Amino acid sequence: MYKTTILKTSAFILISSIGLAVNAQKPKLPDAAYNLVLKAPVSTWDEALPLGNGLMGGLLWGEKNTIRLSLDRGDLWDERTNGEKEWWKKYTYQKGADMIAKKEFKTVGSWWDEPYNGVSPTKLPGGRIELKFPGQEEVKEFELMEATAEGITRFRSGAVMHTFYSATDPVALMSIVGVVPDAVKLFSPMDVYRKNTKGDGGPSSGGSVNKLGYPEAIKGKSATAEWYIQEAADGLKYCVYIDNKKNGKETLIALTITSTADGKDPLALAAERCAAALQKGYVKMRMPHAKWWAGFWEKSSVSIPDTAVQKQYNLVQYFYGAASRLNAPPMPLQGVWTADDGTLPPWKGDYHNDLNTQMTYIAYQQSGRYNEGASYLNFLWDRRDFFRDFARDFYGTAGLACPGVMSYSGQPLGGWGQYSMSPSMSAWSAHLFYLHWLYTADDTFLKEKAYPWSSDVGECMLGLLKKDSNGLLKLPLSSSPEIFDDSPKAWLEPNSNYDLMSIKMLFLSLKEMAEEMGKTADAKKWAAAALALGDFHTKADGTLLLDAKNELTTSHRHLSNIIGIYPFNLITSEGGQKDHQMIDASTKSWDKLGTRSWVGYTFSWMSCLKARVGDAEAAVKNLDIFVKAFVLRNGFHVNGDQTKSGYSGFTYRPFTLEGNFLAAQAVHEMLLQSWSATPGDLHTGVIRIFPATPEKWKDVSFTDLRAEGGYLVSAVRKTNKTASFSITATRSAKLRIKDNFGGRAPIWNVKGVRKTGDVYEVNLNKGQQLKASFN
Structure with a gap:
């Protein structure tokens, strides 16, 4: 089993729009009119203002004269296995298939489901900071300044507190002006548990934090600082540290969370980080932070004539920047915003690969948040040795497989075995590598990461699939998330449409990737495997x-x-x-x-x-x-x-x-699509501009959304008609555009655009921009 570590990743070579021909219209910073504003009181953690920098996260909330900041760090995990260690080596996939054939459903359930019923493995909360202000003070509202990722707390007296989690340093800062807090207190998760009277958190929670059995946190204070050190499991210790400084009328508070993953002395490191931040001050610390976020928002933007949808879209883009970074843990179920009510997070805050992780990372490609999306791909890549062991030990195959439900280290947690132990979840995860390559058009990534990881999944699938009497490839077991929950009926006849579709998409994507790299024999193998799966039911x-x-x-x-x-x-x-x-x-x-x-x-x-x-x-x-x-x-x-x-x-x-991320992707799907109608055939994607834009979105636009093939696309729609668009190529290739312009012929800025059927085609050089307008 892996010990908890900070994710160390190989940087992806990513396509950048710097130096390319760009559109006259630049992506816009999120309009302040769409900022998240919460009127006080905010009396529960899950309605708080979300802040974060990928590694750490915070939830800002409170009422009357009390302000709370709930704390989290992405790699705080208890990895202790519930029950037998490495139980998946003993209770293998083939043994499960044999027992299912004998209708011994309860036996298989006890093997694969019961491990999930323990307290751990689980994501861990980080406690909270609580600020008490003079009794006459009353908080008025909280506002998330999305453009700069700052939380603003406003009091009725006119006093203000600014908070940000630095995008460039592993610290957070709070600047309070107009009032001096009476007290700043730090609470460990067990302190929060003792303050809370809501019980164990309901059926989706792993229970109360006291069930972890940890010793009490060791607390300390100095003249200006306060901290606690929590001994967790498997040698993990983490330190939550706050320090403060008075700068004239300003009270400045710095906080950080360090652990034994950072070094042997988390306390000394935390003190050093906070002291350095206080020395620089809020303004100087904010400058590189604001610059980072300006660069983040420069990637793309959309403008939708629907306030609620626009607010949700902007917020979801912000989530990518706040909760997912290239060299930080990727987002599990709740990102960096773990429960702060004395309980463990819902569903252990784990990595669910039967929908959750795949859909959390479904919307970054089109908005160009490639580094934020690569956080999850690097996470999967860095655990490939463990996933190879899992494929060998549980499935009995070569290649690799990531568990359907897994911890930060990648170990399987079990759960409803039909889904938590399904091999097809790995095929769906491989789809994210494929999409990343399609949208970046990065052949180095294809060669070094996408094809190796995905083809290893393909080898695992080939090792499991066996020909039936009709010559079709079938799995030993099959299911369809989350049909029939965990009842015996949930074991469907192989192959379910879900399994069939997931594996067929994997094989076709592997064929396509192999052809791009000139691996002709591999391409033929994957094409044959896709065909041998048969038709859908x-x-x-x-x-x-x-x-x-x-x-x-x-x-x-x-x-x-x-x-x-x-x-x-x-x-x-x-x-x-x-x-x-x-x-x-x-x-x-x-x-x-x-x-x-x-x-x-x-x-x-x-x-x-x-x-x-x-x-x-x-x-x-x-x-x-x-x-x-x-x-x-x-x-x-x-x-x-x-x-x-x-x-x-x-x-x-x-x-x-x-x-949330599916909602953002729904916006993308309404504004721009670029998929191929024949997956597996190389370079057959077609760009479709405003392919499913509803009638009530009469005037809508987007800037620098990405399309498959590495294209940057901008477009304007007025009175339900496409008014103009531009497409910039990041590599030399043939561009294909669907004619869905209602019989109106585009006026092009370049020669050589030809039409085949209902598709316009033109060859573009790297950096060249195609523009179109309509009379």
Whole structure:
């Protein structure tokens, strides 16, 4: 088992727009009018103002004369296995398949599900800082200044507190002007537990932090500083440290979290970091921080004539910058905003690879947040040796596999075995490597990271798949997240459509990547494997089934049986009659079954899917419902309908982030698409400008969104018509653009644009910009 360490990654070679021909219109900083503003009181941690720098995170909240900052650091994990150590080596996939064949479902459940029922492994909270102000003071509001990633706390007296988590240094700073706090106190997680009276956090929580069995934190004070050192598990110790300084009328507070992953003496390191920050002061520390964020926002921007959607979109882009950095841990379920109520985080705050991680990292490609997205890819890359061991020890194959549910170190946590131990989750994770290559057009990344990692997953799949009597490749076990939960019915007949679609997309992407690198033999192997999987399972009318026999007959939260439509473009609106039948019949079936068992992410995922098939009005309807009913007032996605309006039968409120990122991606899908209708065929992507823009978005624009092939695209739509667009190439290639301009012919700035069918084609050199306008 790995010990907790700070993620050390190899930097990706990323495509930059610097030095290229650029659009006259530059990406805009987020408008202050769309800042997140929370009127006081804010009396619960999950409605707080979210701040962070990737490694550390904070939640700013409070009421009356009390302000709290809940603390987190991404690599604070308790990695102790629940039950037998390395249980997956003993209770292997083949043994599970043998027992399932004998209908010994409870036995397999005890092997693969029960390990998840312990307290650990789990993400750990970091405690909180509590500031008490004079009794006459009363907090008025909290505002997130998204352009500079600062939290502003305003008091009714006119006093102000500014807070930021430095984008360039592992510290956070608070500057208080107009009032002096009476007390600044530091609380360990156990202190918070003792202050809290809400119990163990409900069914999604791992329980109270006291169940961890840690010794009491060792606390200390100096003339200006306060700290605690918590001994955790497996040799991990971490230090939470605050120091303060008076600068005239300003009270300046610095804080940091260090651990034994940083060095042998976390306390000395923390003191050094805070002292250096206080010495520089708020203004000097803020300068490189603000510069970093200015560069972040320069990547791209969108302008939507819908305040609620625009606010959500801007906030989600901010989440990438605040919670995911190239050399920091990637976002688990709650990012760097772990629960602060004396409990452990919902669902252990783990890495769920049956939807959550993949959808959390689904929206960075088009907005050009490549470094932020690479955080997760580097995380997977750096654990490839463990994943190879897991493939060998659990699946009995070569190659690699990442567990469906895993800890920070990559160890499997177990859970519902149909999904937590499903090999197809690795295929879905490999899809992110493929997308990163498509959007960056970075062949060095393809050669050094994307193909090696993904092809290792492919080898694991080939090791599991066996030919049946019809010559089709089948897995020993199959499921479809999260159909039938963990009941015996959840073991479907191999291959479920979910497994089939996930693995087929993997093989086709491997074929494409192999061809790009000139690996002809590999490309043929992957193409043959994709073909040998066979066709998707449908009813006579084209409705996609769960497997060869079972139909989805009730409302469900996970779009697993139609994943081939989105995010995989295996079934497309530009395909043949068979594709159209599958799309039409399957979406009608889902609509008919209703949303009773949907959760928040279902609505934003369905919004993406409806946009992908060109149904703009259904796409915006689902997005509007998500923004209205499935986010808390600070923008966090929650699973249940908070309005209790009947959108869903679920009304509970554990928060996870994937629904937020799917909502941002839904916006992208409405504004710009660039997928290939024939995945596996090299360089066949087509750019589609405003492909699913709803009627009510009459005037909308975007700047420097990315398209597959490494293109930067900007466009303006006025009165429901495309007014102009420009496309900049980051490599020399043939550009293909769908003619969806309503019969109007574009006026081009370059010669040589030709039309084949309904697609415009032109060869562009690296750095060249194509512009189009309309009369």
